[in-house]
Amino acid sequence: MALHTLLGMEIGVPEPEGLDAFYAEIGLSGGKGAWGGEDWPGQIRVVEAPYRQLMSMRIACETEEDLASAESGISELGVASRRADGGLEFEDPINGWRVRVEPAEKGDVAPQPERVRNRPGVRARTDARAELIVEQNPRPPRRLGHIVVGSPKPLETTPIYRALGFRVSDVVGGGIATFMRCSPDHHNLLIAPGRVPYLNHYALEHDDFDSVARAATLYLRNHEDDRQVAGPGRHQIGGNEFWYMLDPSGNIFEFFSDMDRIEDDESWKPRDDWDLEDSWSLWGEKRQPEIFFNPPDMDAIVAGYEKAQAG
Ligand SMILES: [Fe+2]
DSSP: OOEEEEEEEEEEESOHHHHHHHHHHTTOEEETTEEEOSSSTTSEEEEEOSSOEEEEEEEEESSHHHHHHHHHHHHTTTOOOEEETTEEEEEOTTTOOEEEEEEOOOOOOOOOOOOOOEETTEEOOOSSOOHHHHOSSOOOOOEEEEEEEEESOHHHHHHHHHHHTOEEEEEEGGGTEEEEESSSBSOSEEEEEOSSSEEEEEEEEOSSHHHHHHHHHHHHHHOSSOOEEEEEEEOSSSOOEEEEEEOTTSOEEEEEEOOOBOSOGGGOOOBOOOOGGGOSOSSSOSSOOGGGTSOTTHHHHHHHHHHHHHO
C-alpha cells in the first residue's frame, strides 16, 4: 500500500475563533487553530478565510518511491506539482484546494478499553453498571477519518486522486460520487457534486456507537439553535454508524464508528450498483437530507468563490 493515512486537513472560515471553542467543547485536544484527537494532535487546522472552504489536505505515503509514483501519476493528467519539505505538493486544478503527500510512519490511534456489553447467551457484564452510565467524562472523538467535498466536476476530479494513489471502495451514480481510500478506512475522501468546490462534511471517529450517540446528544442539548443535520443511522456504503450536525461555522461534521476496513485490497470488490434511493441508511432516515448539497450558506460560498476566481 502506497498511500496509508489521511494526516489532516485545513479549513478556512470567516470566524476561526468559533471553531476553537467548538473543538474544545467536543473534547478534541489542541488550541489556537490546531486540533485533533489526543493521539493525533493537529489533524484539523483552522485559518481565517473570506468564506467557508477546504483549504488543503495532507496524506501520508510509505516511501520516496510512492512520492515519485504519485508525481508521475498526476503529471500524466497534466497536473503540475512541486517537491517541498520532503513531500509532494500541488493545487487541485479543478477545485483549488492544496494537497500535500509526505512519507510518514504507519500507525493507528491507541485502543481504548472495549465496553463490556450483555447480549442473549453472552452475559459478559454482571454485577456492575454499564460503563457509559458511570464514566466521569464522555469519551472524546479519536481522529479525523474522512472528508467529503463537493466539486462542479466530480467526474474529472476523481481521476486526479486515483492517479495520486487513492483506491476506489465504492461508486455511486456512474461515478458522480466515488468513495476512495488512502488508508484501510472504507473511505477517506469522497468527491461528490457541488455548484462550486466546497466542504460537504468532515468526519470524526469515535470508539463506538455509544460514544457517537452520547457526544451528539450532549452537543445538541448544549445548543439552543438547531444543529441537527442527520442521524443517527448506519450507512450501507462504508458500513459506519453516523450522526451529522452543524459546527458553529456552518460546516457539517459527522461523528462515526465501526466503518468497514479494507486491509487486503484484492479481497474487496467495489460495487457500482448502489440504489441512490436506498443506500443512505439501513435504519433511521431513508434519504440523505438536501442540506448536504445545498447548505444554508451555499449562496455565500458561491459568491465568495466567484469573487476569488474573478480577483
Ligand atoms: Fe461521512
